[in-house]
Amino acid sequence: MTTPRPTWLRRRRAALAAAGLLLAAAAPQAATAQSLRIGAGAPATSLDPHFHNNGPNNALTMHLFDRLVERDARARPQPALAEGWTQISDTVWEFRLRRGVAWHDGRPFTADDVLFSFERAPLVPNSPGGFGAFLRMVARAEAVDPHTLRIHTRQPHPLLPVDLGSVSIVSRHAGTGAGTEDYNSGRAAIGTGPYRLGEYRPGTVAVLLRNEAWWGGAEPWARVEYRFLANDTARTAALLAGDVDVIDQIPSSDLARLKRDPKVTVSEIASLRTMFIAPVHSIAGNSPQATDNAGRPLPQNPFRDLRVRQALSLAIQRDALVERVMEGAAQPTAQWLPEGAFGHNPAVRPTPFDPDRARALLAEAGYPEGFRLTLTTPNDRWPNDARLTQAVAQMWTRIGVRTTVEALPYSAFVPRRTRQEFLVQMAAWGSSTGEAINYLVSIAGTADRSRLTGAANMWGWSDPQLDAMTAEASATLDDAAREALLRRAVAHYVATTPYIQLLQLTNSWGLRRGLVHDPRMDERTVAMGIRPAP
Known part of the structure; x- marks a missing residue:
């Protein structure tokens, strides 16, 4: 008996077909021999789907592993390994698991694998930012039967x-006793996903081979070569030369040129990713990265003073960042979701540029002559990350905070960020759930392993009032009431300015002519959203 495809998959394929994204049904044999070459702007750091909740890792591993619930390109939850679910009471849910699903090694998928995944996901050693926040409300889970x-x-x-759409399901038989290195080597990288692993060379390439037995139906690409091309110029050149078929993170300086090129199609969508400046709050005393104008370390961390954070926010010309650095591929913001997303507060507008008020606030905080500062950024992770940081540094310098930029490759940036070696840094977050609680719990929530909050809060911010607002919203069943609570939390966040919000990005991809693409708000570049044109 053929396993019925889930509604979301039927809808996705119908939508792709309507947009010209599916192969013509009369040519299935042509699809079986096709390969796809992707040039990704940011390298994945692991094939362990529970190691690090970041965009590049999630994009790559979702080829190999499925989740109980999938989120489509517009971040809407859809059935996946769970073909449906029922809320039995306010605190009890029952998920019906898909039958006939097999792991890449042929063994059957059962509810016991889900239990193992729930146990493992929050506890991966040395994770720089894990997935525990998505399971924080799970008191216990039980297998009523195998499905x-x-x-x-x-x-x-x-x-x-919605939360379960972020938790990849791994097998108990392959994952028991396996560490992150076993997934990276391929030994434990056995999923139920549309592709199985062919080869993985960290920082260079992953080769993915079609899973002919995937429960959702075989994909058109027999082989996907997922290359990591961090250099913007090299990535664009590879597309124009035909060395790759798809690139993501189109450099803003190349966007207009690619839109004019007849050999290229550009795909765009509003992003769920926000860029912001993140100061470390947990350092109370002095730091060599913040000194007076004579080079002596300040007696205390200036960012623990709200007036300093507000002053630095007022010193930023966000419209200029959009126009001159991002070349239109972003929008100024004071929050972390685009307009129309659940929890976005339409009454909260971007912080206005007011250098006089900024200088006055610095003087009130005890810095009438300003101070010197080092602002750190990766130079190969987010679109124009180093250029954006340099522009902010220049704006801060104009109000007397003389700022030097330290730019690092992302591979070197992450471990130092985890050790809190930077007093203030460029940061970004993509709310892949498409709603406001994800950021409030993971980034702005107090880091608390017992409550599984603040998993990606590497800067020590803690606001019990905001935590309480988040908890209340999380437990509110009525959608309208929950959104009203979230809008209050957004307003409180802006008033307290734990981080300095900058921009909401626009996601863009370049594809060779003859391919069509379903762009994702979560910015993930996945072969499952790319099809040969009919």
Whole structure:
């Protein structure tokens, strides 16, 4: 008996077909021999799908592993390994698991694998930012039978299906006793996803081979070569030369040129990713990265003073960043979601440019002559990250905070960021769930392993009032009431300015003519959204 495809997959394929994204049904044999070459702007750091909750890792590993719930290109939850779910009570959910699903090695997928994944995901050693936040409300889970899972939440939690869209399911038989290195080597990288692993060379390339037995139906690409091309110029050149078929993170300086090129198609969508400046709050005393104008370390961390954070925000010309650095591929913002997303507060506008008020606030905080500062950034992770940081540094210097930029490759930046070696840095976050709680819990929430909050809060911010607002919203079942609570939390966040919000990005991809693409708001570049044109 053929396993029925889930509604989301039927809808996705119907939508892709309507946009010209599916192969013509009369030519299935042509699809079986096709290969796809992707040039990704940011390298994945691991094939362990529970190691690091960041965009490049999630994009690559979702080829190999599935989730109970999938999120489509517009971040809407859809059935996947769970073909459906029912809320039995305010705190009990039952998930019906898909039958006939096999791991890449042929062994059957069961509810026991989900239990193992829930146990493993929050506890991966040395994770620089894990997935525990998505399971924070799970009090316990039980396998009623091999294809029925019952989840008990700690309190009413209407976003459980949305949260589970971030937790990859790994097999107990391959994952027991396996560490992150075993996934990177391929030994434990056995999923249920549309592709299986052919080869992985960290920082260079991953080769993915079609899973002919995928429960969702075989993909058109027999082989996907997923290359990591961090250099912007090299990535664009590779597309124009035909060395790759698709690139992401189109450099803003190349965007207009690629749109005019008849050999290239550009795909764009509003992003769920926001760029912001993140100061470390947990350092109370002095730091060599913040000194007076004579080079002596300041007696205390200036960022612990709200007036300093507000002053630096007022010193930034966000419109100029959009126009001159991002060349239109972003929008100024004071929050972390684009307009129309659940929890976006339309009453909160971007912080206005007011250098006089900024200087006055610095003087009130005890810095009438300003101070010297080092601002750190990766130079190969986000679009124009180093250029954006340099522009902000120049704006801060004009109000008396003489700022030097330290730019590092992302591979060197991450471990130092994890050790809190930077007093202030460029940062970014993509709310892949498409709603406001994801950021509030992971980035702005107090880091607390017992409550699984603040998993990606590497800067020590803690605001009990904001935590309480987040908890109340998370437990509110009524959608309208929950959104009203989230809008209050957004306004409180802006008033306290834990981080300095800059821009909401626009995601862009370049494709060789003859391919069509379903762009994702979560910016992930996946072969499953790319099709030969009919």
